[in-house]
Amino acid sequence: MKPTIIFLDRDGVINVNRDDYVKSWAEFQFLPDVLTALKILHDHEIPVIVITNQSAIGRGIVTETTVQEIHRRMAHQVEQAGGYITAVYYCPHHPSEGCNCRKPRPGMLIQAAHDFNLDLRKCVFVGDNMRDIEAGKNAGCQTVFVRTGVHADRPIATFPAPPDYEFNTLSDFVQTFLPPSGNS
Template identity: 40%
Template sequence: MKLVILDRDGVINQDSANYIKNENEWIPIPGSLESIAQLTQNNFKVIIVTNQSGIGRGLYSMEILNQIHRKMHRLLADMGGRIDSIFICPHTDEDECECRKPKPGMLLEIEKVYGISLQKVYGVGDSLRDLQAFDAIKMQPILVKTGNGQQVLKQKNYPKKTKVFKNLKDATQHIIKSS
């Protein structure tokens, strides 16, 4: 099974320090939806793992998050793409859960649900938390410079085996060529 794991905010859509609280605030990064469609058309399963602490903070509800995701699914379907699954962590750092990245709980759940190992599977993120979660279970981390990616690059404390690309489009080209 060909599989790619993506973070959402900052990789697929524009991120916001104030959180994405409704579907109107969910704005795709140029080329990201086309990239997911390209992965789909090259027989990859695409799974999103996303921290959504805005739920735990009471900034938006699960229903609002579902509306945002319906918009994403609809726009992707129009391009011939799809997201196969979305795994979310609704908790805040204070909750100390096992699913919130940088902990690998959502990734371990994917292994359990799909009955596969994610070792060497590409994981695309824009934050140190994403890369640390991917690295924790020996995935191949990819950092995109969109979202928080530029700040992560400056800190230079990300996993050594991380590949760096300008955006999801460039990362997708690499993933498809490497498969």
């Protein structure tokens, strides 16, 4: 399987998910081997788009400017490691707002498909929780569940929409489907 594009959730897939939200760059911590996995994706010319709920904005915990700065610095670190993030889509809304962009609704995926002229059936969404898998399924993507976040210990049978694939980490998924190319 070589997807057209890989969509990644942020908290719990790229970085450590914090119960109290990532409120600054100082609190952002890449998960082990994520930078290597993103380099492998870039070496294989597979674009990466981040799709993330950031309700801390709508809750008044962090400003949108701060979240944008975290994303800018995250993308810079990924580039320094040889990877590349094509775009970041985030839902800033409070969960009670009922917007179309908050996962499990597929709004951000549909917007990205429109912006990049993508066939979502040829895309993969990688997430660490049920909302991610549901969003991917709702958009028509292949889905990959990684056990690095909030639902790490949850049995797949309890998910409303089971994922197409399951791996312990993003790195395990990437290295299974796309071995290192030897580019340095």
